[in-house]
Amino acid sequence: xxxxxxxxxxxxxxxxxxxxxxxxxxxxxxxxxxxxxxxxxxxxxxxxxxxxxxxxxxxxxxxxxxxxxxxxxxxxxxxxx
Numbered sequence: 001x002x003x004x005x006x007x008x009x010x011x012x013x014x015x016x017x018x019x020x021x022x023x024x025x026x027x028x029x030x031x032x033x034x035x036x037x038x039x040x041x042x043x044x045x046x047x048x049x050x051x052x053x054x055x056x057x058x059x060x061x062x063x064x065x066x067x068x069x070x071x072x073x074x075x076x077x078x079x080x081x
Contacts, residue, residue, distance in 0.1 A: 010034075032064040047072040 014030045032048050046066040052058030 028060045029064065036066070041066070045069070 050074040051063045
């Protein structure tokens with residue numbers, strides 16, 4: 001992972017997404033991160049994931065949750081063995 005020794009620059013990534021005109025869906029997760037930060041929730045070492053996976057019919061409006069990276073990134077639309 002590229003950000004192992006320093007925090008991920010989410011604000012910079014957000015500005016670059018806006019400049020590139022990326023889809024609003026992608027920026028929605030960034031808004032969720034900022035909302036968690038505003039509430040004072042510590043996201044250190046955690047990923048923001050969809051409550052219902054997009055591959056299972058979820059949408060961005062369904063909401064987000066914090067999960068361990070190993071759990072969030074191991075999903076591929078199937079239940080873990």
